[in-house]
Amino acid sequence: MWITLYFSLYLSFNCIYAASVPGSDTCQLQGRFRLNGVYQDGDVILGGLFQVHFFTVFPDLSFKTEPEPPYCEKFDMESFQQAHTMAFAINEINQNSNLLPNITLGYHLYDNCVRLGMAFRAAISLVSGTEKSFSNLNCTGPPPVVGIVGDPSSTPSIAISSVLGLFRVPIVSYYATCSCLSNRKKYPSFFRTIPSDAFQVRAMVQILRHFGWTWVGLIYSDDDYGIYAAQSFLQEMQLLGHCVAFSEILPHDNNHRDIQRIIGMIQSSTARVVVVFSTSSFLLPLMDEVVSQNMTGRQWIASEAWATSPVYHTPRLLPFLGGTLGIAVRRGEIQGLHDFLLRIRPSSEPRNNMLRIFWENMFSCSYETGGTVKNREQVKRMCTGLEDLSTTNTPYTDVSGLRAAYNVYKAVYALAHGLHDLMQCEKGRGPFSGNECADISNLKPWQLVHYLQKVNFTTGFGDHVSFDKNGDALAIYDVLNWQPSSDGSIRIYTVGVVNEGATTGMVLTLDEDAIYWNFETKTPPRSVCSESCPPGTRRATRKGLPVCCFDCLQCRDGEISNTTDAIECIMCPVEFWSNPDKNRCVPKEVEFLSYEDPLGISLTTASLLGTCICGLVMIVFALHRNTPIVRANNSELSFLLLVSLKLCFLCVLLFIGQPQLWTCQLRHAVFGISFVLCISSILVKTMVVIAVFKSSRPEGKGAMKWFGAVQQRCTVLVLTALQVVICAVWLSTASPTPHKNHQYTRSKIVYECAIGSVAGFSMLLGYIGLLAAISFLLAFLARNLPDNFNEAKFITFSMLIFCAVWIAFVPAYVSSPGKYAVAVEIFAILASSFGLLMAIFAPKCYIILLHPERNTKNAIMGRETQKK
Structure with a gap:
């Protein structure tokens, strides 16, 4: 192919640069190409390149x-x-008095034979002319053609535009779609009325997105069209996060081994959708192999290059290609074209050899032999051009699906509108240097390019035609579906449209009910490497595989995903937690020791029980206040101790329920003051016991004067007042406040009372501990007093319980989470309170209620035993 191109370039330059004959003022053409063409003279000539063979x-x-x-x-x-x-469009323009008045357009149309070399020869012939000689050595005057419609293929368009673009010859292609041709620096004079592959690829990707096909195969032809389209497709798929299961190139030499390898790849792949960018000539061997391998169960997506090709619409291919979805350039209607085509006669235009070739192919005859038709009179009429074409039914006369032809029509009108705008230029107000206008009699190709870039008109069919800065037209495609017809062949139906809007972008509109699916389920196939991950999970890519192949992992606790195929899970806000399905954040459960909680009910019951027992003991002591056992144990201090114990039991209620500012401030203050009042009463009681014992001895006669009723009250008051001061300073400087703690457990909010100042809380507990230790020490020292009913023994035992409980409380409190820390503190309060109540008052109540005979002075002092 490239050898042919080089040969054509060499010969073309011999044609362009004509040799001047010595002694002559004329230039002669050194050689000519033999080309099939159609011609019509005019004031301005347009060129055209078509794939007639x-x-x-x-x-x-x-x-x-x-x-x-x-x-x-x-x-x-x-x-x-x-x-x-x-030709029809030019004749229509010539008859239009509003477009190019006083100018007659002509045309030179050549056949490129689907060959790069032939296409290049035809293009060179258009721009250099075909006259054997000319005398204008300055090369002034209008060029042989002012613009070219074509070439329809991308590869010839690239080659032709690369050369003719140097001279800024305007080229308007009607079917070359390679996105590479949008490069204005390389192809400054190239335009097209068909959207580029970049738009075609986006349109096809829109179809894939619509049906959720994220795992597809790709096959493309080994030419510029296929290669550039495949590159654009891979980029678009990557941007969307979709994947290509395999990517295979169709060889230009139709190597059978390569075709079999591609078929094997399609069969082994899990992808059920295959996208093909190829022309018909490349694709035919592959489809033949598809039939021979009986390969069904695939959804084919056809690019515009073969979506409308009739070569595949045979009954043989229906079981394999039925249901194919493809895109095609916009179908249009051209009024009067059908009648124009029927008027074609080779006898009327003997100069146009393509008409003669067409006629011979149309009627299978030749001028010499008379053909194969039996009726020789009919043969004569046919071959001499007298037979009417209206009796024929061929693709030539079928104008029901004008796609490429409609783009040709728009390309001709684009050049005509550019010429018309050029001619409307007012002298001195032109767009060129010095405000000059272009001269139609000496037109430069680049001047027409300037006006062609600004073309803006609407066709009779209602389609808007203009070019963007890259020379591309607005994208609009029909979505096609291959469906079975009544005769068992394939028929094409339009089932949707893809339209590229300046503001809306690419928009796909589909009539899904009209689509034929060539599957047993009659529904769209599933083509994914991995099924979508539902909300509540995230995608985890499998190592060594494309991103479309993944596993679905459930989000961790506290994280959610509320979309399908989430890449990452989202962390819930600090006060929210993930629901069991991990697809929604819900408010965290607020945890505190409530009255409805079984633990809270138990502790509340114990608190009220202790309070009631204290009340009963007070009643018993009040009723027997004049008995020796009550009087011997300092009834005033006993009642004060019972009141303080009752406060200790009742302060538990401040620890239960939702923390509030006032409960947080009161709970530890009431707790601290109540226990100090309790312990100070026990301490004074212990000191009184010791003083009474000492006063019974000669050397201690004056001991009791220091422990009278006033001194006892003052001592309790002073010791309690110190705790009140500690609490007041603590509450005024760093008061406990309600606090939502997220540290204990991430799934819950622990509603607790922050102590505010650790030092204040430590001093409160430390002061209680100091009084308890002193009381325990004094009681321990007085445990062996000779009285039969030794109060010091019971105080020692009660202080031992109290200290043991609070020593165990510290590590238990620190290690307990959430509401259980509060429960531990309440348990310590109840345990120590019950310990004091039982150890000190249970023996007395036992004697008062069950053994009243022992509630005597002699029994208490042990004298009855001595008498016996």
């Missing part, structure tokens, strides 16, 4: 004579229709 045949080289020029085979009726659509 499928193949180019190069004669054998003998190396003895000049090589014969290549020739073309296999006539394409549809492409010939496109060529005559350009």
Whole structure:
């Protein structure tokens, strides 16, 4: 192919730079290409390149004579229709008095034979002209053509634009879609009325997104169209986070081993959707292998290059390609085109050899043999161009699906509107240097490019035509579906549209009820590497596999995902926690020791029970206040001790329930003051016992004067007042406050009372501990007093219980979480209170209630025993 291109370039420059004959003022063309063409003269000529034949045949080289020029085979009726659509558009413009008045357009249309070399030869012939000689050595005047419609293929368009772009010759392609041609620096004069592959790829990706196909296979042809389209497709899929299961290239030589390898890849892949960017010539061998391998169960996505190709619409391919979804360029309608095509006669235009070739292919006849038709009179009428084409039914006369032809029509009108705007320029107000206007009699190609860039018009079909800064047209595609027809072949139906708006972006509209699915379920297939992760989970990519292949891992506690296929889980706010499904943050459970809690009910019951027992003991002591056992134990201090114990039991209620500011401030203050009042009463009681014992001895006669009733009250008051001062300072400087603690457990909020000042709380407990230790020490020293009913023994035992409880309290309190820390503190209060109550008052109540005979002075002092 490239050897042919180099040969064409060499020959073209010989044609362009004509040799001047010595002594002559004329230039002569050194060589000519033999090209199939259609011509019409005019004031301004437009060129056109069309794929009228499928193949180019190069004669054998003998190396003895000049090589014969290549020739073309296999006539394409549809492409010939496109060529005559350009002729129709020019004739329509010539008849329009509002567009290019006083200017007649002509055309030179060439066949490129789907070959790069032939396309390049035709393009060079258009811009250099085909006249054998010319005398204007300054090369002034209008160029042979002012613009070219074509080429329809991307690879020839790249080559032609690379050369003709140097001279800024405007080229308007109607079917070249390679996104590489949007490069304005490399192709400054290239325009197109078909959207580029970049838009085509986006449209196809929109279909994949709509049906949730994230795991697809990719096949593309080994040419510029396929390679650039595949690159754009891979980029778009990557941006969306979708994956390509396999990517295979169709070889240009149709190697059977490569085709089998591609088929094996499709069959082994888990992807059920296959996207194909290819032209028909590349794809045919693959589809033949699909049939031979009986490969079904795949959803094919066709690019515009083969989505409408009739070569695949056969009953043989229906079981395999039925249900194919594809996109195609916008179908349009051109009024009057059908009648124009029917008027074509080779006899009326003997100069146009493509008409003769068309006629021979149309009626399978030749001028020499008379063809194969039995009726020789009919043969004569056909071959002489008298037969009416209205009786034929061929792709040439079918104008029901004008896609490429409609783009040709728009391309011609774009050039015409550019020329019209050029001619409307007012002298002195032009866009060029010195405010000059272009001269139609000496037109420079780059001047037309300037106006072509600004073209803006609407076709008779209602479509808007303009070009962006890269020369691309606005994207609009039809979405096609291949469905079975009544005769068992494939018929194409339009089931949607993809439209690129300036503000809305790419918008897909589908009629899903009209889509035929070639699967047993008659529903769209699933094509994913891994099923979507539901809310509450996150995606974890499998090592060594694409991002679409993943496992679904449940979010951790305290984290959620409320979307499908979440990449990461979201941490809940500090006061919220994840629900069991991990898809919603719910308020955390607030934990505190409540009255409804079983533990709270138990502790409340114990508190009230202790309070009641204290009340009963007070009643018993009040009723027997004149008995020796009550009087012997300092009844005033006993009643004060019972009152303080009752306060100790009742202060427990301040620890239960939702913490509030006043309960947080009162609970420790009441607790501290109550226990100091209790312990100071016990301490004074112990000191009184010791003083009484000493006063019974001669050396201690004056001991009791220091422990009278006033001194006892003052001592208790002073000791209690010190605790009141500690509490007042603590509450005024760093008062305990309600606090929501998130540290104990992340799933709950522990509502507790923050102590505020550790020092204040430590002094409160320390002062209680100091009084308890002194009381225990004094009681221990007085435990062996000779009285039969020794109060010091019971105080010693009660202080032993009290100290043991509070020593065990400290580590238990520190290690207990949440509400259990409060429960530990309450338990310590109750245990120590019950210990004091039982150790000190239970023996007395036992004697008072059960053994009143022992409630005598002699029994208490042990004299009855001595008499016996």
